[in-house]
Structure formats: C-alpha cells, structure tokens
Amino acid sequence: MRWRALLVGFAGALCLAAASDPAERLADPAKEAQARSIFRDVRCLVCQNESIDDSQAELATDLRKIVREQVSAGRSDLEIKRFLTDRYGEFVLLTPRFSLGNLALWVAPFLVVLAGAGLLAARLRYRPPETELTATEAERLQRIVRDETY
Amino acid sequence: MIAEVGAFSLVLALALSVGQVVLSAAGRIRRSPALAGAGEGAALAAFLAVATAFAALMHGFVISDFSIANVAANSHSQKPLLYRVAGTWGSHEGSMLLWCLALTGFGAAAAGLGGSLPRGLRASTVAAQGVLGTVFLAYTVFASNPLMRLVQPPVEGRSLNPLLQDPALAVHPPFLYAGYVGMSVVFSLAIGALVEGRVDAVWSKWVRPWTLAAWSFLTIGITLGAFWAYYELGWGGWWFWDPVENASFMPWLVATALLHSAIVTEKRGALAGWTLFLSLAAFTFSMLGAFLVRSGVLTSVHAFAVDPTRGVLLLMILGVTSGIGFALFAWRAPKLGQGGLFAPISRESALVLNNILLAAATVTVLLGTLYPLIRDAMTGEAISVGPPYFNLTFTPLMAALLILLPAGPLMAWKRGDLRGVVQRLWVAALIAGGSGVLTIALVSPKKALGALGVALGFWLIAGALTEIVERTRAFRVPLAQTLRRLVGLPRGAWGMTLAHLGLGVFVLGAVFETTWKLEAAEALPIGGGLGIGAYEVRLDAVDPVKGANFDADRATLTVTRKGQPVCVARPEQRLFTAGGETTSEVGLCYQGPSHIYLVLGERRDDGAEPRWMVRAYWNPWATLIFLGPGIMALGGFVSLSDRRLRLGVGRRRESKA
Numbered sequence: 001m002r003w004r005a006l007l008v009g010f011a012g013a014l015c016l017a018a019a020s021d022p023a024e025r026l027a028d029p030a031k032e033a034q035a036r037s038i039f040r041d042v043r044c045l046v047c048q049n050e051s052i053d054d055s056q057a058e059l060a061t062d063l064r065k066i067v068r069e070q071v072s073a074g075r076s077d078l079e080i081k082r083f084l085t086d087r088y089g090e091f092v093l094l095t096p097r098f099s100l101g102n103l104a105l106w107v108a109p110f111l112v113v114l115a116g117a118g119l120l121a122a123r124l125r126y127r128p129p130e131t132e133l134t135a136t137e138a139e140r141l142q143r144i145v146r147d148e149t150y
Numbered sequence: 151m152i153a154e155v156g157a158f159s160l161v162l163a164l165a166l167s168v169g170q171v172v173l174s175a176a177g178r179i180r181r182s183p184a185l186a187g188a189g190e191g192a193a194l195a196a197f198l199a200v201a202t203a204f205a206a207l208m209h210g211f212v213i214s215d216f217s218i219a220n221v222a223a224n225s226h227s228q229k230p231l232l233y234r235v236a237g238t239w240g241s242h243e244g245s246m247l248l249w250c251l252a253l254t255g256f257g258a259a260a261a262g263l264g265g266s267l268p269r270g271l272r273a274s275t276v277a278a279q280g281v282l283g284t285v286f287l288a289y290t291v292f293a294s295n296p297l298m299r300l301v302q303p304p305v306e307g308r309s310l311n312p313l314l315q316d317p318a319l320a321v322h323p324p325f326l327y328a329g330y331v332g333m334s335v336v337f338s339l340a341i342g343a344l345v346e347g348r349v350d351a352v353w354s355k356w357v358r359p360w361t362l363a364a365w366s367f368l369t370i371g372i373t374l375g376a377f378w379a380y381y382e383l384g385w386g387g388w389w390f391w392d393p394v395e396n397a398s399f400m401p402w403l404v405a406t407a408l409l410h411s412a413i414v415t416e417k418r419g420a421l422a423g424w425t426l427f428l429s430l431a432a433f434t435f436s437m438l439g440a441f442l443v444r445s446g447v448l449t450s451v452h453a454f455a456v457d458p459t460r461g462v463l464l465l466m467i468l469g470v471t472s473g474i475g476f477a478l479f480a481w482r483a484p485k486l487g488q489g490g491l492f493a494p495i496s497r498e499s500a501l502v503l504n505n506i507l508l509a510a511a512t513v514t515v516l517l518g519t520l521y522p523l524i525r526d527a528m529t530g531e532a533i534s535v536g537p538p539y540f541n542l543t544f545t546p547l548m549a550a551l552l553i554l555l556p557a558g559p560l561m562a563w564k565r566g567d568l569r570g571v572v573q574r575l576w577v578a579a580l581i582a583g584g585s586g587v588l589t590i591a592l593v594s595p596k597k598a599l600g601a602l603g604v605a606l607g608f609w610l611i612a613g614a615l616t617e618i619v620e621r622t623r624a625f626r627v628p629l630a631q632t633l634r635r636l637v638g639l640p641r642g643a644w645g646m647t648l649a650h651l652g653l654g655v656f657v658l659g660a661v662f663e664t665t666w667k668l669e670a671a672e673a674l675p676i677g678g679g680l681g682i683g684a685y686e687v688r689l690d691a692v693d694p695v696k697g698a699n700f701d702a703d704r705a706t707l708t709v710t711r712k713g714q715p716v717c718v719a720r721p722e723q724r725l726f727t728a729g730g731e732t733t734s735e736v737g738l739c740y741q742g743p744s745h746i747y748l749v750l751g752e753r754r755d756d757g758a759e760p761r762w763m764v765r766a767y768w769n770p771w772a773t774l775i776f777l778g779p780g781i782m783a784l785g786g787f788v789s790l791s792d793r794r795l796r797l798g799v800g801r802r803r804e805s806k807a
Contacts, residue, residue, distance in 0.1 A: 020671035020765065043534045049392055051536065094536025096521070101529060105521045109514040109543050116506030123502075124494050140419055140490075143351060144563075 019053040026068055035071045041094050153218050156206025157297040163199035164287040166192050170280030178273035186273040190261035193276055197258035204251045207296050208238045217303035220296040226309035226728050228699040236320035240310050243296035250286050252331035257283055260335045275342035282334050285467050293463055309728035318378040326371030330436040332364025337433035340426045344482040354416035359790055365405040366786030372398050373779040384734040384749045386767040391537045396519045397439035400512055404432045407508035410501045420489030434472040441468050493565040500558035507551040514543045552606055556613020578612035603661030610654030614647045645789025649782045656778025662771035673754050673761040682766040686710045700724045705750040709739050721750040743773040
C-alpha cells in the first residue's frame with residue numbers, strides 16, 4: 001500500500017542506520033555498546049517513529065553526540081534518560097513509562113487474557129437445562145459423526 | 151474518451167450497487183427469488199462496471215495520458231511499463247478504486263457462488279455487501295475520483311515516488327487489498343446471519359473459505375511489504391512496529407483468530423456469538439487500517455497528501471458501517487444458542503485459548519498504535535510507544551500461544567486426553583530441547599533468550615510434523631499403509647500443518663536474525679575493506695551507471711571468507727532524474743538461508759582520496775523470515791482447495807437426497 005511505503009520510505013530516505021558512522025563512534029567498545037542501546041530507545045523527534053540509532057537527521061546526530069558524551073563521562077542509562085526527558089518530555093523515549101497515565105496501555109493486554117480466561121471458565125461450567133437431545137442436536141450430532149474431524 | 155467511459159462506469163457501478171441493495175433487500179422481505187436473483191445480477195454488473203473503470207485508469211497510466219489529473223500527478227513517461235501499470239494503484243485515489251474493485255469482485259463472487267446458502271441468508275448477505283459497495287463507491291466517486299481530467303494537461307508527469315518503483319511493492323497493494331477487502335464478505339455474512347437470527351453449520355462452513363482466502367492474501371501482502379522494507383530501505387530491518395505496519399497486522403491477527411473460532415462453530419456449534427463478533431471485527435479493522443493510513447492522524451510529521459476531509463469521511467464510513475454491524479450484534483446475538491458442551495481439556499478449550507491470546511495480542515497492537523493519540527487527546531501529554539513496548543507485551547503473549555500451539559491439533563473434541571497428547575509430543579519436545587541446547591553450545595555469543603526462541607521454532611515445526619505422523623500412524627504400521635494414509639489426508643489437514651510449520655520457520659528466522667545479526671560500517675577508499683563476522687568485504691570500484699529513469703553510483707564489493715571469494719555484490723545509490731530523490735539499492739549475498747547485506751552510502755571527500763560509506767550486515771537465517779509466511783499462505787490456499795470447503799453442506803445434502 002502506498003501510504004505504508006511512503007511512511008517507511010520517507011523515514012528510510014533520510015535515515016540509514018546512521019549511528020554506526022565511524023566518525024561518531026566511541027573508542028571504548030563497551031561504552032559504545034551502552035550508547036547504542038540507549039539510542040535504540042530514544043526517538044528522533046523530527047523523524048516519523050524513528051529512533052536516533054537509525055536517523056541521519058541533524059537533531060539525531062546532535063542527540064547521539066550528547067548521549068555519547070554523557071556515556072563517556074560515566075553516567076548511567078537512567079541518568080541519561082532522565083536528562084533527555086527533562087529536556088524533551090516523555091515523548092523522547094520509545095518505551096512508555098510505567099506510570100498511572102499509562103496504566104491502561106501496560107495492563108489492558110493482560111486484562112484481556114484474564115477476562116477471556118474468566119469467560120472460558122464460566123462457559124465450561126455452563127450446563128444446558130435440557131438433558132435430552134433435541135431434534136436439531138441429534139441432527140448435528142449425526143453430521144459431526146459423519147464429517148471427519150480436523 | 152476512454153477515461154470518460156471509465157468515469158461513467160464508476161458512477162454506473164454506484165447506481166448498480168444501490169440497485170443491489172434495494173433488489174436484494176426487497177427479495178428478502180418479499181421472499182421473491184426473482185428479486186433476489188436480480189440483486190445478485192446487479193452485484194455482478196457492479197463488479198464489471200468497476201473493472202471497466204479500473205481498466206480505463208490503467209490504460210491512462212500505460213499510455214501516459216497526462217490529461218488525467220491522477221496520471222499527471224503520479225506517473226512519468228520514462229517509467230518502465232511495470233511501474234506505469236502499478237501506478238494505477240499507487241495513489242490515494244487509485245488505491246481506493248482498487249479497494250472498490252476488490253469489494254465488488256468479492257461481492258460478485260459471493261453472489262455467484264452462493265448457491266449452497268439458504269435463500270434468506272444469501273439475499274441478506276448480498277444486500278449487506280451492496281451497502282458496503284455503495285458507501286465506498288460513493289466515497290470514490292464524490293471525494294476521491296481518479297478519472298478526473300485536467301483542463302491544461304502537462305507535458306510530463308510528476309512520477310511515482312522512486313522508493314515505490316520496485317517489483318515487490320508493485321504487486322504488494324493488490325495482495326494486501328484482496329486480504330483487507332476479502333474480510334468484507336465475512337462481514338456481510340455475519341450481518342446476514344444476524345438479520346436471519348441463525349448461525350448454523352452451513353453458515354460457518356461458508357465463513358471459513360472466505361476468511362481463509364482473505365487471510366492468505368493478507369499474509370502474502372504483509373510479507374511482500376516486509377520484504378520490500380528489508381531490501382529497499384537499506385537498514386536491514388523488516389518490521390518496525392510502525393503504525394502503518396500495525397494497521398495491516400491487526401486485521402491479520404483478527405482473521406487468524408476467526409479462522410480458528412469458525413472451526414469450533416462449524417464442528418461443534420459452539421462460540422457462535424464470538425465467531426460472529428470476529429467476523430464483524432475483521433473488516434472493521436481493515437477499515438480502521440485504511441482510515442489510519444489515509445487520514446494522517448498518526449503521521450503528523452508527514453505532509454504526503456494527508457487530507458483531513460477525506461480522513462473524516464473515512465472515519466464516518468468506518469463508524470457507520472461497523473457501528474450498525476455491532477449494534478445489530480448487540481441486539482440479535484444474545485438470542486443465539488450456546489452450542490455443545492466441552493471439557494477444560496479439549497480441542498474447543500485449546501481453540502478458545504488461541505482466541506484469547508490472539509485477542510489480547512490484537513488489543514496490544516491496537517493500544518500501542520492508538521494510545522499516544524488517546525493520551526494526547528485526554529491530557530495533552532505526548533508519549534511515544536515504540537518497539538520496546540511491543541517486545542514487552544506482544545512477544546510474551548505470542549510466546550505463550552506458540553508454546554500451546556502443537557498440543558491443540560492433537561486434542562480430541564469435547565474431552566481431550568492430556569496424557570495422550572504429552573505422550574505424542576515428547577519427540578517434538580526432545581527435538582525442541584535439543585535444538586536449544588545445540589544453539590547454546592554452538593552459536594556465539596551465547597544468548598539464552600535466543601536459544602529459547604530457536605527451541606520454540608523447532609517445537610512448532612516438530613509439532614506440526616507430529617500431527618502428520620499421528621494421522622498416518624507412521625512408525626507404527628507398515629510403510630505402505632502410512633503412505634496410503636498420507637495420500638488420503640484431506641487437504642484441510644495439509645493446509646493446517648503447512649500453516650503451523652510455516653509459523654515455526656518464521657519464528658526461527660525472526661529469532662536468529664534479531665538475536666545474532668552483526669553490523670559494520672566504514673568509510674572505505676577504493677581497495678579498502680571491512681570485516682563482518684567471518685567475512686571480509688572489499689570495495690573494488692564505484693562506477694556511474696545509467697538506468698531507465700535514474701542515474702546511479704554502483705559499487706563493486708567482493709566478499710571473501712578466509713581469502714576465498716564468496717560473492718560479488720553491487721549495491722547502488724540512485725538519483726532519480728524526475729523528482730531528484732535518492733534511493734539506495736541493497737546488495738545481497740545469499741549464504742544458505744543467511745544474507746550478507748551491503749549498502750553503499752554517501753561519498754566523503756574529507757581526506758586525501760575519496761571514500762565511500764559502506765555498511766555491511768550479517769543477517770543469519772533471514773530468508774526464513776519471508777519463507778515462513780510464504781509457507782503459511784501456501785497452507786491457506788491448499789486448505790482452500792479442500793473439496794469439503796468447496797462443496798457446501800447444503801449442496802451435499804441435496805445430492806444425497
């Protein structure tokens with residue numbers, strides 16, 4: 001579909017896995033790995049749904065520089081992320097926070113599982129009032145017996 | 151002249167769709183086979199009329215008739231024929247026409263093949279499909295007509311975005327739309343069943359093949375899109391949890407759930423309400439996808455033909471059609487029967503679990519896509535929901551589903567035997583465990599989660615094969631008898647096995663690629679090299695080349711392993727002359743199922759000699775990511791060819807009588 005293509009495509013044209021550029025890299029491989037893992041969680045604010053790890057936009061280059069500087073200075077992931085959210089707001093992190101405002105986001109999928117399990121349990125306990133097979137049930141039974149099961 | 155014929159046909163199709171609704175509804179109310187038959191005729195005629203309009207637009211693209219506004223805006227006379235043809239559905243207007251073509255096409259097919267359906271259900275379904283056709287054709291005619299003429303035609307067109315000029319992407323929309331819109335038949339069938347107040351085996355036997363067909367097309371469409379993103383975008387990824395990808399993934403998840411719940415409804419008469427609900431939800435998600443992608447609500451940074459007026463119209467269509475559907479559901483569904491009883495350990499329970507997990511997965515994707523909008527509207531705070539969220543929610547739900555999967559098909563209906571299932575699956579469990587241990591032992595760096603993922607992939611593959619072994623009683627009866635049973639297996643069984651096997655193949659590829667991919671990038675002078683895993687890549691030359699409508703720099707990269715040549719890749723950096731856009735053409739070296747993925751970046755003149763950025767990725771087992779869904783779709787089509795699906799229950803009963 002065109003729009004899908006445009007969306008990913010537009011981002012792609014601007015942003016080609018930019019973070020691996022040797023000109024930007026840190027000398028210490030462990031520090032570089034730490035910086036890269038942070039990049040993947042930081043949004044390129046001017047791109048569309050792109051991390052600064054992928055983006056070649058100017059802002060992403062600046063953000064990478066800041067993050068690398070802070071990593072070299074020995075600051076922890078948490079400190080760096082706090083620095084970024086203080087400056088740009090929660091929007092800058094690709095992982096939404098575990099906060100009250102995001103409660104529905106984090107909990108709903110698992111609530112669906114629980115609700116489904118509850119409904120299944122109720123269904124398993126359900127007993128129809130009639131004990132005899134009705135005519136349609138008998139017919140359906142015959143059909144099931146006749147059809148090979150999957 | 152041809153464009154005018156097309157424009158006229160489009161309006162005619164709208165009129166015919168209205169006729170389809172009126173005639174079929176009248177036929178249903180008056181119980182008149184003649185009126186209902188006329189409604190079916192109108193459905194067929196509407197399809198032919200849309201096909202004429204579509205052919206007229208395609209003709210305009212092929213001959214580069216720039217007096218048609220849509221062609222002028224989206225085509226270029228120098229474009230290769232394939233991309234001129236693909237340009238037909240390359241724009242918003244053209245893709246809506248493709249949507250209408252698929253919608254009326256499925257409507258005509260449902261009307262024409264409906265012989266085995268009870269008359270009332272058939273007329274109601276055709277009428278409901280007619281309503282959908284009317285709504286979308288009205289939108290196309292009045293708000294997004296692709297056959298409008300320009301008063302002053304330009305000499306040259308504005309061309310199609312070069313990123314879209316790619317064989318995989320040229321055929322991606324037709325498959326995707328066939329999938330999206332295929333769900334419309336299921337939606338109409340559900341409306342028909344609700345109007346008739348009856349969900350029986352005939353109905354569910356009808357729902358399954360249509361869902362299967364749509365699901366298979368959607369699987370292919372999504373896979374083509376992912377494959378295109380993989381080799382065209384040049385950063386090695388294939389799935390980004392992007393809102394537009396999610397828009398196509400949600401209907402797929404719902405359709406997958408529907409495929410499974412429809413089996414329970416067909417075989418056991420249970421879950422009728424839920425199957426109806428999913429039938430309505432599948433097409434609702436298709437329409438939601440169309441709305442999300444087209445209205446631009448999720449792509450605020452993008453200025454591509456984002457048209458809020460059209461967005462509002464699409465939202466209204468979505469709200470009204472699915473609103474009516476679900477209102478009807480709320481009113482009529484409580485009267486449906488509960489169906490057969492089943493024990494906690496049974497095929498029914500296994501399929502219900504499958505549906506619970508798929509429903510939760512759909513909710514995850516839906517929330518992940520829409521939550522930033524909801525939060526922004528309610529509190530004004532902007533948040534981002536990126537891949538890490540989906541890894542923490544979607545992945546565990548899917549993992550749970552995949553662990554349970556092989557047990558499902560081995561369960562008996564009504565009351566299953568857990569111990570028997572465990573006994574039959576121990577070989578598969580051994581294979582899975584063994585592969586996990588081998589992965590830890592052989593693949594470096596050692597990653598426990600990756601090894602678990604590999605074990606899960608083999609668990610699915612071995613589980614799918616166990617099903618075949620069980621059905622043919624292999625290793626327990628003489629080989630000849632096994633072979634005889636193998637030949638005699640119904641296509642539906644093969645289809646299911648292939649689909650589950652394909653899922654396992656996909657899991658293997660996805661896990662291996664994401665866990666053990668390697669990346670390297672250097673600015674290389676001619677003759678320079680970089681190492682990636684066990685391979686060395688050398689930049690031999692960069693030459694200018696000229697394509698049909700672009701100029702390119704083409705690198706010649708030689709890949710060696712321990713001094714032995716492995717392959718030569720020629721990635722390109724293309725500059726399109728018409729629009730001035732650059733794209734990168736990836737060079738791929740296939741090493742078994744793994745890829746060495748090479749990208750030529752920009753030229754740098756900062757040193758003594760010119761250097762080029764060269765990025766290399768080692769993507770182990772990446773072929774399986776695209777092969778797996780291919781096998782799944784094949785399974786869908788194999789299952790679709792099963793005689794038992796083609797011959798409806800009704801017709802078989804007639805032939806016996």
